[in-house]
Amino acid sequence: MxxxxxxxxxxxxxxxxxxxxxxxxxxxxxxxxxxxxxxxxxxxxxxxxxxxxxxxxxxxxxxxxxxxxxxxxxxxxxxxxxxxxxxxxxxxxxxxxxxxxxxxxxxxxxxxxxxxxxxxxxxxxxxxxxxxxxxSPRVLNSAYQDIIRFLNWTKLAIVYENDYGLIKLRDLDRTPSNKDLEIHLMQADPNTYRDTLQTIKTKEIQNLIVDTRPENINEFLKGILQLQMNDYKFHYLFTSFDIESFDLEDFKYNFVNMTAFRLVDASDITIREILKDMDRFRNGGKSSHNTSLVIxxxxxxxxxxxxxxxxxxxxxxxxxxxxxxxxxxxxxxxxxxxxxxxxxVNSVEIKGLTGPIEFKEGKRVDFKMDVLKLKQHSLAKVGEWETGAGVNISDPGAFFDSSTMNVTLLVVTILKADLAVGSMTINYARESVIDFTKPFMNLGISILFKVPTSQSTRLFSFMNPLAIEIWLYVLAAYILVSLTMFLVARFSPYEWHNPHPCDVDNDLVQNQFSMSNSFWFTIGTLMQQGSLNPKATSTRIVGGIWWFFTLIIISSYTANLAAFLTVERMITPIENAQDLSEQTEIMYGTLSGGSTQTFFRDSKIEIYQKMWRYMESKRPSVFVPDYEEGVKRVLEGDYAFLMESTMLDYEVQRNCNLTQIGGLLDSKGYGIATPIGSPWRDKISLAILELQEKGEIQMMYNKWWKHNRGDLMDHCNRNDKTNKESKANALDVDNIGGVFVVLLCGLAVAIMVAIVEFCYNSKKASRAECVSFLCHL
The missing domain is CATH 3.40.50.2300 (Response regulator)
Structure with missing residues (x-):
């Protein structure tokens, strides 16, 4: 022990x-x-x-x-x-x-x-x-194969600088799944980049895997610009993990496809804090103004x-x-x-800057990488790749953008015909490869919503003509005027009288404006009734200004009550796009893969960015495959459909339960597509301008949009509906606040007159009694 x-x-x-x-x-x-x-x-x-x-x-x-x-x-x-x-x-x-x-x-x-x-x-x-x-090379080749398979490439070129780069990518064409993939190997260096790219362009190869040293990438990008291989037709997959450090400013607005993998997600909060601390360490403990935080x-x-x-x-x-x-x-x-x-060390499992870290026999396993894609404004994360799971693309539109696909369709159409006519909006991507005539119809994005239902009548709806604060102000004015009448009547000597006029020696005097009578006088005049009459100038000023006040209030109430009784009030939860973005009860979406979806996705306006984040994250999806499905969801309720105004107006004119909310969110036009340099373009543009000046295009629009609706006009009157949608607003301080100011000024004048009356009477009495004025006071 x-x-x-x-x-x-x-x-x-x-x-x-x-x-x-x-x-x-x-x-x-x-x-x-x-x-x-x-x-x-x-x-x-x-x-x-x-x-x-x-x-x-x-x-x-x-x-x-x-x-x-x-x-x-x-x-x-x-x-x-x-x-x-x-x-x-x-x-x-x-x-x-x-x-x-x-x-x-x-x-x-x-x-x-x-x-x-x-x-x-x-x-x-x-x-x-x-x-x-x-x-490991096995992991990298697996990632490249998965992205190639996702993009459905059948023909590509691998541009590498040395044999080491070739060995790194040697397994790309050895897997059975890639047996139908046509691969061209091109060795190049900064001195031969231009010639190699020219060869690739001549062979009509539009998909490239680029493996170059980071210090040589600018020369390669320069060659792309010189040979004009920087449009939507070309797709470059870079093997470098540092694409965020490349200068891609000249490629952002040409719709060229550039993709790469990334090891470090700098948007992660923990990683950002580490990178900020590393930046301070580099600067001797001082924070720099570097906000990119790219490592x-x-x-x-x-x-x-x-x-x-x-x-x-x-x-x-x-x-x-x-x-x-x-x-x-x-x-x-x-x-x-x-x-x-x-x-x-081999048994360590942690999460580092490059993601989850785990080893097997000294080699890293269970790798996870971000997929980056160059978009119109910057590089953006569009998906992830993970060992075993493969590619998971969170933004398929980044690769299969409808606007780009429409461009391809237009080009193919134009190569086979002289004109392409349809609901084709004129935009930068299309104008860069084909020509458009002058727009024959202008349009924009607007909101399709279900017609609001009528508001049920409430028991106390008689209070609607005046705002709640006006009712409270009237109550306060009533109390204030009553108290002022009481005090002024007590102060003024002319409101005191002998209750028995026949008895001239009676020194007893009375005042009719007691506290209760003062309140009764005020409420009586408000209700257009009354039995008491003021006698002094000051009390008559109080009464007169109160009568003027009640005249304005009663008249305004009566007029606005008539408007409330004759106008049908409608429940309209949203009035514009801002209202839509600030609420969550009503869902809203666009056509999946359409130009409207692209507008919100690429917009730099804060409201539209907020709406896009909502639409992108909402589950179940708020995007619809076609216009019919969008209209159907709107009619079911609690859904707003963002669509082009021409299609919206067409639907609204044919269904009384649909309406347009707010104005247009953007402005664009429909045009007729022609090949670049076509002699028909200017002639058609002149014809469109002539038709517009004569008003024939507008007449055709009215014919097919508004007049060609069968018997719909008999039971769906848009003018009546417009009147119903307009609602009477309750009068507030901005409308009748001035009458309260007049009332207060009148009360102030009455008080001053009462003081003058009192002083005058005291002066007169002091002379009669042969005493000083102050002593009499």
Missing amino acids: FLFLTSFTLMVAIPCVPSLPPIIKIGAIFSEAEKGGSSELAFRYAVHRINRDKYLLPHTQLVYDIQYVPLDDSFHASKKACQQVQFGVQAMFGPSDPMLGPHIHSVCDALDIPHIEARLDLDPDYKEFSINLYP SSDAALMYDSVYVFAVGLQTLEQSHSLQLTNLSCEDETPWDAGLSLINY
């Missing part, structure tokens, strides 16, 4: 001894081109952040050594790695160059030192002391690499101790603790 208590006391008294040494050294090797770059910054910041963390490695500090080597210089790379071994590192990071990586790994493998990499490794063999965070994939992978190693150390500390040993490339004696450490 004594031994047990002694052991327990020692366990409590002696603090827990950490199983990790207080300092653990790590090394990083970068190419000279990366010196001072984003990858080195990410490495330094990750170590800094880990050392500040009180919970990750509370008793251990990471100390790093950084070495730089020339590209393609394996001898110096191995020599620098041995220098870091001599420094006493317990793990090595980098380099990202695929040629230098194997040489560094050979040194780590010989000495059982964990090698944490973030580079594309083309060797599929298992490496015992290697942990690689970069997606390169190499830098993000380097950051995650350091954190994976730190979490591995934390896991090891819970069950083992780490024994440090002096190592040397000359002795080639392996590190005994290296195998345990690499196994713990």
Whole structure:
């Protein structure tokens, strides 16, 4: 028992001894081109952040050594790695160059030192002391195959710079699912980009997979512009994860298709905070005005690499101790603790900047990447790709935009005919490839809604002609005037009289305006009745101004009551697009895949952006496959359909239960399409202008939209309906507030007159009684 208590006391008294040494050294090797770059910054910041963390490695500090080597210089790379071994590192990071990586790994493998990499490794063999965070070629090829399959490509060109890029994409045409895919391999460099693109254009290849060095991408984009391969027909799939750093300003408005994968979702709140803190670290603790917060994939992978190693150390500390040993490339004696450490690192599962991180035999599994697509204003996330699940596109319209598809249809039609006539709106995408005549009909987007139902009559509807605040003000005025009448009558000597006029010696006087009589006089005159008559000038002013007030109030009430009784009040929950966006009870949507949907999706106006976010996220979907379905949902109630005004007017004229809400949200026109340079374009435009001046187009519109409705005119009178929809509004302070001001001014005048009367009578009495005026007061 004594031994047990002694052991327990020692366990409590002696603090827990950490199983990790207080300092653990790590090394990083970068190419000279990366010196001072984003990858080195990410490495330094990750170590800094880990050392500040009180919970990750509370008793251990990471100390790093950084070495730089020339590209393609394996001898110096191995020599620098041995220098870091001599420094006493317990793990090595980098380099990202695929040629230098194997040489560094050979040194780590010989000495059982964990090698944490973030580079594309083309060797599929298992490496015992290697942990690689970069997606494997198998993962990348699977992602490219899935996106190609989704886009339904049957013919494409792969543009690569060196054999390394070709090896990376070698599995694209080896899978059975791609046996019908025609692939053209094109090797190019900055000096031959233009010629290669010209060859691709000559072969009528419109789908390209581009694998170039990031520093050469601007030359490739320049070649695209020079050869005018930047319209909707071409689609470029970039293998780089850093498309957000490309200068794509010249490509935003040409509807060219550019797609790429992304590892880092900078819109994630946690990731944004890390990137902001990294930016402050780079600026010595000061915040910069950089709002883009875009980090390169190499830098993000380097950051995650350091954190994976730190979490591995934390896991090891819970069950083992780490024994440090002096190592040397000359002795080639392996590190005994290296195998345990690499196994713990290999078991790490965390969420990093590049998404969920998990390993199997040193290679990263269960990868997840964002799919980015260049849209009219910027790059946008349109979906995700995940290992096993494949491509999940959240915005199919980004790839199969109806406006682009309509352009293709128009071009094909124009190649076979001289004219294309239909409900085709004139827009930039279509005008860039074909010609349009002058618009023969102008239109815009408007709101189709069900005709509001009549409002049921309420028991106290007689109060509707006046707003509630007016009723309250009238009540307050009634009390104020009654009290003023009472006080003024008491103050004025001319309201006091002898109740018995025949008895002249009677000194008793009375005042008819007692408190109750004052209130009775006020309410009586308001109701056009009354028995009391004021005698003094001041009280007559009070009475007169109150009569004027009641005249205005009663007349206004009577006139507005007549309007309420003769006008049918309708329940109209929305009046315009803003009302629609600020409520959630009434659903609203557009035609799926139409130009109206594209308008809201690409709009930069805040109200329309808010409406688009609502429509896009609403489940079940508020988009309809055709106009008939949209009209049907409107008639069912609690649904507003956003559609082109011409179609809307056509439906409204044929169904008394439909109406248009608000005005037009945009302005556009229908035109007749012709091939570019067609001699018919100007002639047709002149004919359209002539018909418009003569009013014949408007007469045809009236004929087919308004007059050609069978017997609908007999039971659906739009003018009557318009009158019913107009509603009488309750009078408020803005309408009759002035009469309250007149009333207050009149009461003020009455009070001043009462004071004058009192003073005059006191002066007169003081003279009669031979006393001073003040004494009489």
